Amino acid sequence: MEFEINALDSHSKARAGTVETDHGQINTPIFMPVGTVGSVKGVNQRDLLNDVKAQIILGNTYHLFLRPGVETIELAGGLHKFINWDKPILTDSGGYQVFSLAENRKLKEDGAHFSSHIDGSKHIFTPENVVNIQRIIGADIIMAFDECTPYPCDYTYAKNSMHLTHRWLERGIKQFDKTEPLYGYKQTYFPIVQGSVYKDLRIESAKTIASYERDGYAIGGLSVGEPVEEMYDMIEVVNEILPQNKPRYLMGVGTPVNILEGIARGVDMFDCVMPTRNGRNGMLFTREGIINIKNVKWKNNFSPLEENGASFVDEKFSKAYLRHLIVSKEILGAQIASLHNLSFYLWLVTEARNKIIDGSFSSWKKEMVKKLAVRL
């Protein structure tokens, strides 16, 4: 996987770049819609491609391993063919699920022991078998198996957890490097920085991670409940150390403002469930601010969802109509809201890229950050 930097912002750490994969090019900064179980909830592949203009999407090892299972995915010829998506796919390793399914998990040196949330069956994820599963899934970008620490997290726990993540990384890379892709295109393996909100741990982790020569690096364990300023601080600390000439992926982030702040601090890739999940629950992100479409004030507002919006749904449907659909719990409401939000997120990062290239990123970002947090 190749990464090329096309432009650097002179007033911030923002970069515009290009990632080259066997499934095509990705222009950075980029937002990657989350498609946990092989489905970006509520949005079909055609709309994802033509309307949202997604360049890469996520899948999840934990969920796909449990259902439909690796056998089905292998028989299908990999996840791309199974879900009919020809662009790049990144799979999360399941580290986050191990964290969020805390009740049923037990972390040991060998790996994470857990029970399926679907049928209670017992399984073990190790740095090695998670690589094997992701080989079968066939993701272009494979994530290391880490422990995503919760927040708050005491120093000792964060330190021990980080060291475990580092030991798992060593094993995961070894496994990755001695195995081959199954479907004839290249795969790559991203390590993940941990260390909770402790600067010295983040520095140590970033140095450890950077000592491995990889195609890209991820920042994990953030946006788990810590104040945003701490998150921004950690990004700055880590990006001082991660190689300049490789893409950086901030996992699980975030709000439109978070994304702009991340870009300004040198992050290239983002993913988040927010545009889809919050969309299903009636939250719309727009250039002018955030709309809670369920609010009664939109009941008889027949103006378009968003003037000159990024998606075809913005002109086609009114606020009153979408409010009606969401309030009535109609599936179409979730679909329209997801299309709108994802299109907005992709517009946002594309615009950021354009602004970095034409040299006006910082002033544009300042204006946008002000607007994006407004509650309409």
Added chain:
RNA sequence: GGGGAGAUACCAAAGUGGCCAACUGGGGCAGACUGUAACUCUGCUGGCGCACGCCUUCGUAGGUUCGAAUCCUGCUCUCCCCA
């Protein structure tokens, strides 16, 4: 015409002497959601102050009682069964 049952907040429906401004569900109104166990979760939903409290409520008019949504009487209305 005869017999029976019932009327509770926006709706449905508990409560049958004090722990009732009144269970619960729906609806309504707000909020939350950040590498998705999520078309989910939380709060509020008589009025005023909005902490403590105070005021007016359980078809309607009276009565019994220290005290009534709960007991008694009249009235109004609704439903069911038999003719």
